[in-house]
Amino acid sequence: MSDKVLIQGNWAIGEAAIRAGCRFYAGYPITPQNELTEYMAENMRRVEGGTFIQAESEIAAVNMVLGASAAGARAMTSSSSPGISLKQEGISALAADELPAVIVNMMRGGPGLGNILPSQGDYFQATRGGGHGDYRTIVLAPASAQELADLTMDAFDLADIYCNPVMILGDGMTGQMMEPVSFGKPRPRRYNEKYVLKGAGEGKSKFVRALILDALRMEEHNWKLVRKYKVIEQNEVRFETYKTGNARLVIIAYGIAARIAKGAINRLRDSGGMKVGLIRPITLWPFPAQIIRDTAERIDRFLVFEMSTGQMIEDVKLALGGRGHVSFYGRPGGVVPTPAELAKAIVQEYQR
Amino acid sequence: MAKARIVIDRELCKECHLCIQACKKSLIFATIDLNSKGYHPVVCKDNEECTGCTLCAISCPEMAIEVYRER
Amino acid sequence: MKKVFSRPKSLKSTPFHYCAGCGHSIIHRVICEVIDEMGIRGITIGVPPAGCAVVAYNYFDVDMLEAPHGRGCAVATGIKRTLPDRVVFSYQGDGDLAAIGTAETFHAANRGENITVLFINNAVYGMTGGQMAPTTLLGMTSTTTPPGRNAVLDGHPVRMSEILANLEGATYIERVAVNSAPNILRAKRAVKKAFQYQMKGGGFNMIEVLSQCPTNWKMNTVDACRWVDEVMSKTFPIGVIKDTGRGHKDAD
Numbered sequence: 001m002s003d004k005v006l007i008q009g010n011w012a013i014g015e016a017a018i019r020a021g022c023r024f025y026a027g028y029p030i031t032p033q034n035e036l037t038e039y040m041a042e043n044m045r046r047v048e049g050g051t052f053i054q055a056e057s058e059i060a061a062v063n064m065v066l067g068a069s070a071a072g073a074r075a076m077t078s079s080s081s082p083g084i085s086l087k088q089e090g091i092s093a094l095a096a097d098e099l100p101a102v103i104v105n106m107m108r109g110g111p112g113l114g115n116i117l118p119s120q121g122d123y124f125q126a127t128r129g130g131g132h133g134d135y136r137t138i139v140l141a142p143a144s145a146q147e148l149a150d151l152t153m154d155a156f157d158l159a160d161i162y163c164n165p166v167m168i169l170g171d172g173m174t175g176q177m178m179e180p181v182s183f184g185k186p187r188p189r190r191y192n193e194k195y196v197l198k199g200a201g202e203g204k205s206k207f208v209r210a211l212i213l214d215a216l217r218m219e220e221h222n223w224k225l226v227r228k229y230k231v232i233e234q235n236e237v238r239f240e241t242y243k244t245g246n247a248r249l250v251i252i253a254y255g256i257a258a259r260i261a262k263g264a265i266n267r268l269r270d271s272g273g274m275k276v277g278l279i280r281p282i283t284l285w286p287f288p289a290q291i292i293r294d295t296a297e298r299i300d301r302f303l304v305f306e307m308s309t310g311q312m313i314e315d316v317k318l319a320l321g322g323r324g325h326v327s328f329y330g331r332p333g334g335v336v337p338t339p340a341e342l343a344k345a346i347v348q349e350y351q352r
Numbered sequence: 353m354a355k356a357r358i359v360i361d362r363e364l365c366k367e368c369h370l371c372i373q374a375c376k377k378s379l380i381f382a383t384i385d386l387n388s389k390g391y392h393p394v395v396c397k398d399n400e401e402c403t404g405c406t407l408c409a410i411s412c413p414e415m416a417i418e419v420y421r422e423r
Numbered sequence: 424m425k426k427v428f429s430r431p432k433s434l435k436s437t438p439f440h441y442c443a444g445c446g447h448s449i450i451h452r453v454i455c456e457v458i459d460e461m462g463i464r465g466i467t468i469g470v471p472p473a474g475c476a477v478v479a480y481n482y483f484d485v486d487m488l489e490a491p492h493g494r495g496c497a498v499a500t501g502i503k504r505t506l507p508d509r510v511v512f513s514y515q516g517d518g519d520l521a522a523i524g525t526a527e528t529f530h531a532a533n534r535g536e537n538i539t540v541l542f543i544n545n546a547v548y549g550m551t552g553g554q555m556a557p558t559t560l561l562g563m564t565s566t567t568t569p570p571g572r573n574a575v576l577d578g579h580p581v582r583m584s585e586i587l588a589n590l591e592g593a594t595y596i597e598r599v600a601v602n603s604a605p606n607i608l609r610a611k612r613a614v615k616k617a618f619q620y621q622m623k624g625g626g627f628n629m630i631e632v633l634s635q636c637p638t639n640w641k642m643n644t645v646d647a648c649r650w651v652d653e654v655m656s657k658t659f660p661i662g663v664i665k666d667t668g669r670g671h672k673d674a675d
């Protein structure tokens with residue numbers, strides 16, 4: 001008997017986190033991720049050693065995660081776009097301190113207060129900082145409730161292995177969807193005890209800090225982080241390709257947009273025989289530039305589809321380095337296009 | 353035979369003079385000497401009157417003063 | 424002769440970078456004396472602020488975690504909830520605790536987080552060069568209130584100890600000074616009581632330390648210490664603000 005459950009995306013994140021050993025969660029109510037905060041409130045209390053705090057703000061929540069992580073807990077916070085903006089200083093601190101943590105962003109319409117509908121307007125924020133300083137956050141982009149569960153468990157592992165914050169970049173729709181999910185088995189924690197601040201005991205005291213007043217030492221710390229990021233870039237790129245084998249035009253989309261794209265691609269292949277494929281980045285950082293470059297060896301038409309005014313398209317163009325022809329279809333502000341609508345846009349591009 | 357004495361580390365002294373204020377017997381005084389940080393360190397009169405009350409040491413922000421007392 | 428006064432063991436031997444006469448130097452030593460006497464060096468974790476004491480980890484020989492400006496109470500909360508049997512303290516200045524960190528301080532107190540907060544109040548922003556702080560006194564000049572703090576334009580000084588005392592989660596709050604030997608000894612007793620309360624699960628406790636800042640007050644140390652008594656403590660009265668005795672069974 002399988003342990004597949006029909007579960008809402010937001011709940012799947014929570015359940016996966018707890019199974020992965022998350023024992024500290026701090027969050028603040030914000031739509032469309034409240035179900036995750038509430039799930040943690042209900043279930044963290046039942047787990048031995050689990051702590052749930054409804055913090056006074058998203059800022060307080062990420063700083064509590066900082067403390068819990070340094071003290072040795074697998075720690076997570078979650079929010080949606082405006083709340084993630086608030087967390088940026090804390091994420092920069094986590095990266096500078098090289099502390100593991102998982103931050104979940106269920107994106108909504110923006111900018112500003114925006115709306116509570118799904119969007120993909122936080123790509124820049126997630127992959128280009130959005131906090132200050134030279135650092136990167138590993139960014140995972142799930143496209144289903146199953147992936148929300150799987151990537152959440154992976155996020156804790158990646159955070160530990162690389163001593164870095166990891167972001168789950170979901171959206172309001174995947175968070176609300178109910179889909180069947182089988183939860184994976186947790187893997188043993190690979191995190192060096194020597195990093196944990198738990199009191200000096202009989203030995204030397206340790207301190208964890210990001211302030212490095214000497215410029216040369218600060219520089220060296222920055223290059224050290226870069227060396228780590230290069231390793232992540234070499235080892236952790238993930239993507240999915242869908243029907244690119246004989247494609248004449250390749251869509252590039254992530255998350256919920258990729259689900260819509262698959263629907264559009266299937267319609268077009270079934271009805272008109274149009275040969276369209278999809279590259280779906282699963283890690284947005286590190287960005288799967290190589291597969292795009294490789295694909296450009298034999299295919300020269302790309303259509304980037306985002307539920308925004310166009311953010312990932314910049315990384316696509318960087319990857320292609322001027323090769324091929326890149327066009328864009330986007331619906332920002334919380335609009336969720338149908339596969340049929342996207343198919344129409346693809347047809348126009350295909351026939352150009 | 354002195355009951356107590358203090359030892360002032362002249363390199364730690366930042367001439368805040370709180371010890372001078374604290375000493376009930378006015379045994380500590382300013383000098384025009386200079387330490388390597390550019391401060392004029394205070395000194396204690398070599399004498400019989402120190403009781404080892406430690407008020408000077410308690411007042412010193414730099415812990416420049418150690419206190420010894422007859423047991 | 425026997426040595427009856429020396430540097431506490433849990434204070435590193437690095438000479439202080441603090442200005443001559445600074446209250447930080449004194450209260451650092453006092454806290455370390457308490458840590459030594461209670462034998463808790465191995466289980467203590469501190470959270471330094473952004474401010475003159477940002478490098479407190481150069482002095483306290485205990486595990487320390489830097490917090491972003493103002494967030495010490497949130498960071499301390501994360502540590503204490505994860506390691507409830509450690510002694511966790513946040514060490515914050517008046518800007519850190521009462522301006523940018525007001526929400527985190529207020530809510531940690533309101534939740535009754537079992538931490539100790541050392542609130543070092545020098546009525547001015549020290550590290551950044553003497554700007555107005557929430558605790559700057561009326562009429563007091565600062566680099567951002569050149570003619571003196573004006574109630575209409577700049578508001579009144581904030582008494583955080585009295586404000587937090589209104590919260591049920593705050594169980595012991597005392598305001599002390601370190602401008603004279605008797606006050607320093609009183610401060611030490613207060614810090615010890617606070618740590619003892621924490622170890623008995625006593626809820627949120629805070630020691631507000633009136634700290635002389637000769638440099639930014641533009642006085643010599645002796646005058647600055649006198650100013651604490653004659654002027655500052657009129658706005659910020661020294662003494663116990665709240666003591667519910669919760670968790671205090673064996674507290675001194």
